[in-house]
Amino acid sequence: MTITVLQREPGEFWWGGVINEGHLMPFGDGPHSRDLRLTDDNQASPLLLSNLGRYIWSEEPFAFSFNEGTVTINHEQKIKLEEGHITLQGAYQHACMNHFPPSGDTPDKLAFLAPQYCTWVEMFYEPTQDKLLNYARSIIEHGFPPGVLIIDDNWMQDYGTWDFEKHRFPDPAGMINSLHELGFKVMLWVCPYVSPDSITFRQLRDKGLLMKHADGTPVLRRWWNGYSAVVDYTTTEGSAWFKRQLDRLVEDYGVDGFKLDAGEPVLPGLLDDVSQDVAWSRPILPMEDCECYARLGIGYSLSELRMCWKLGGQALIQRQRDKTHTWDATGLGGLIPNAIAQGLMGYAYNCPDMIGGGMDGDINSPDFCFDSELFIRFVQCSALFPVMQFSMAPWRVLNGDELSWCMDAVQIRTKVGPHLFELASLAAEDGLPIMRSLEFVFPKQGYHTIQDQFMVGDSILVAPVLIKGQRTRVIQFPEGRWLGDDESIVEGPAQIEVNTPLSRLPWYRKI
Template sequence: MAEKITEFALLKDEFWWGGAIHDGIRMPYGTIDVEHDLSNLLENSGAPFLISNRGRYIWQNRPFRFEFRSGKLSIGCEEEVNLHEGHVTLSEAFHEAAGKYFPAIGRMPDPLAITAPQYCTWMEMHYEPTQQKTLDYAREIIRQGFPPGVLIIDDNWMEDYGTWKFNPSRFPDPKSMVDKLHDLGFKVMLWVCPYVSPDSRTGRSLGKQGFLVQDEKGKTALRRWWNGCSAVLDYTHPEAWTWFKETLDGLVEQYGIDGFKFDAGDPAGDPNSEWATGFQWKGTDIPNEDCAAYSRLGLHYPLSEYRASWKMGGAPLMQRLRDKPHSWGKDGIRMLIPNSIAQGLVGFAFNCPDMVGGGWDGDLGGNAFDPELFVRYAQCAALFPMMQFSTAPWKALDERMASYCLEAVKLRESLGAELLSLADEAGRKGTPILRAMEFVFPGRGFESIKDQFMVGDEILVAPVLVKGAASRQIIFPEGEWVGDDGSRVVGPVNLRVEAPLSRLPWYRREIRSV
C-alpha cells in the first residue's frame, strides 16, 4: 500500500508530544522544525500516537512518518489518518485516547517496585555475577541503611544466550539464594534477551523447530548486537513465544523468581539502524510489531522491565528510559524529565529513568566521573514512578555524598503510600504518575517546561540539573505551596530558591478546606 501524506494546520499556541520516547528532549513539538519516522524508536520505547495541549490527538495502528514545519503537521502513513478533536486540554484528550486505544489493564507492577529502589547488578558485577556476590550485595544494601527493594541479576547469570538455566559454576544453589534474598525483603528479577547462541545445543534445537527468525533465503538470520552476533527467537511465532514463556515460567516455579528484565527486543525494521537485517518474521510484516510481541511476554509477571517496547500503553510494565552517558547535557540528566513526560503521555505510566550510577562501561572511571552529577541524578530520580541504582553510592562516593543519595531514597520511602495510590490509579485508569505541568495546569503557558514536573496533582518537583548550581528558578502555579524546607510560596510566581547539593526542592500544594 502506498504512503499518503496528510496535512493539518496547527492551532495557535499548540504543542505536541508522543511517538519515540527518546526524542522527548525535543518535545513538545511545534516550536521548531522536526521530522521523525516511527519505524525507528531510537533504541527505546514508543507508540503510533501524537497528542496536543489543545485537546487533539492522532492514533494509527502502525508506524508513521511525521513532520512539524511552517505551522503544519504532516503525517505520512499507509492508512487513512484521523485527527481526533473536540477536547480542550491535554488531560481530556489523553483520557479519551487511552480509553479507546490503550486502555489500562487494571493492575500495576509489584508494589515493591514503586515504594523502594531497584538495584541492578550491572555496573557492580558486569559480566561476572555470582551467587555469593549477589548475596553480599544485598546484605550490604541493608547494612548501608538502604531499604530492600527489587534486585535485578543482570547479564551472564545463565549458561548461554537462549539457554536460560543458572550457570552452576556461578550459582551453585540458586533456590537457596533466592530464598535468602526473599527473607531479606528483596524481590528478584533476572536479565533475559531474545538472542540465542546459534551454535549451542539450544540454538540447534530451536532452529530445527523453526523458532528462530530467518533471512530472505530461508536460513537462520543473525543480528549483530552489543555482545556479538546471535540468532533471534521469533517471538511473533506463537509456538516460539510459548516456548520462551514456558522457559521463564520454569524459572519462576523452580526458583521463585519474581520477574524479568527483558532487554533488547529492538524493532528490526528500521533501514537506517545498525539493527537492520533481512528478517522474515513468521507472525507479522508490519514494522515494530515484532517489538510489541516481545513486550507482551511481560504481561505474565508481576515484575517486567523493558527498554524497548511498542504500543504497550496501559500495561503494568516497568518502562525504563534508554541507557545514557554520565553527562550533564541533553544526552544525560537533562533528558530524564522530558523523556519521562513523553512516556506518561503515551500510556507508559510505570516509567523508570535510566539507572543512577550509569549504564555504559567506563562511565564511572577516571576523570569522567562526577560525584555531584551522581547525587543530582539520584535526587532527580527519587520521585519518579520508579528509581533504579546500577552503582552502589557508598562505593562510588564519599560518606557525605552517599548520605545525600540515602536521603533521596528515604524521601521516596516517606511518600510511598502516595506513590502507591497514584500507581493504583495508573493501573485502573492509565493516568500518568509523573505529569507535565501542562497536564495538571492547562492553559497557563506551561507547555514547554521540562525541568520540573508534578507527581500526581499536588506535588511539584524541581531537581537541580546544572553543574555547580546551588539555586534554581521554579515556576509555581496558583495556590499555596509548602516546601520540603518548610517555606511557603504563594503562586502564581516565578521564584529562585536555594538548592544546595543536599537538597531536592519539592513542594506540596496546600488544599484549604472551605
C-alpha cells in the same frame, strides 16, 4: 502512501512519537520530523497529542513533520484525528481509553516503595551467588531499604539457555529464598538471543522457532555481545517457548520477574551484518515484532523493558534508554522530559536509567571521570519517579556528607512511596500517568515549555537541580498553596528563586 496536512492552531504544541525525543518536545516552534516506521529508539507509540485537545492516532506507524504552521503526516493506513478535548489531559484521556486502555494491573508494590538495585555496574558480566548475597547485605548494612534486586547479564548457562550456571550459582533456589528473607524481590536479565554454537540453537532451529531468511537459514543478528540467532517471538510457538523458559524460572527458583533487554525492531534493510532480511512466517507490520517481544513481559509481577511499541496501559516498567554520565540531554538533562513523554504515551510505570547513567565506559578504569555532584543530582532527580534504579553502589563512590545526601533522597522516596503506589493503582484503572508535566495538570497557563520540573499526580511539585554547580534555581509555582520540603509556604501562581545546596531536592506538596 497518503499525505495528510493539518494546520496548527495559534498557541498549539504537540507531544508524542518517540520518548527519547522528550527533550525536543513540545513540537511546534521549529521544524522537526520523525519516521516511526524506521525507529529503534526506545519506547514509541503512533500517537501525537496537542495542548489544545487534539490528537492523532494510527494502529500502524507513520512519519510526521512539523513546519511553520503545519503538521504533515505520511501514512499507509488511515489515521484518526480527534478534536474537541480542550486540553492536553483531555486529549490523552480520550486517546488512552480508546486505544490503550489500562489493564487493571500494576507492577509489584515494592517497585514503588523502594529502589531497584541492578548488578550491572558492580559485577558487569561476572555475577555470582556469593557476590549477590554480599551485595544485598551491603545494601541493608549501609542503611538503604531492601527493594527489587536485578541480576543482570551472564547469570545463565548461555544466551538462550535460561538456567543458572551451576559453578557460579550452586544453589539458586536457596539464594533467592535468602534474598526474599532479606526483603528483596528478584528479577533476572533476559534477551531474545540464542548463541549459535549452543544445543539450544540446534533444538530451536530444528523446531523452526528462530527468525529465518527466505532460504530457511537462521538470521544471525549483530548486537552488543556479538552475533546470535533470534527467537521468533512473532509466532505463537516462538513466544510460547520463551514464556515457558520464564515460567520455569519462576516455578523452580522463585524468581519474581524479568528485565527483558533488547527487543529492537528488525528494520527492513538494516540487518547490517547479513545480506537478507527476515522472512517472517506471517505478514508483519512495521514495529510489530518489537510489540510482540514486549508482550512477553505481560503477566509477571515485575517486568522491565527498554524497548516497546504501543502497549500503553500495561503493567510494564519502562526504563529509559541508556544514559551517559553527563549533565546534558543524553544524561541527567534528558530524564524529566523523556519521562513526561513516556507518561503521555501510556507508559505510567516509568523508570530513569541507572542512577549516574548506564556508565558509558568502565567506571573501574582509571580514565573514567566520575562526577560525585552529578551522581547526587541524579539520585535526587530520580527519587520521585515512579521507579528509581541504582546500579553503582553509592557507598562505593561516595562518603561522608555526599553519601548522607544520597540517603536523604532515598528517604524522601520512602516517605512518598505509599502515595506513588496509590497513584500506580489509580493508573491501572484510569490510565493517567503518575509523573506529569505542569501543562498536563495546569493547562493553558504557559507551562508547556517547562522541562526541569514535574508533578507527581496533581499534588506534589518536584524541581530537581540539573545544572552543574547550581546552588539556586527558579521554580514555577502554579496556582494554589504549596508547602515545601524546607517548611516554606508559597502562594501560587509565582516564580521564585530558591536555595538549592547540593544536599537539597526541592519538592512541594499542595495544601
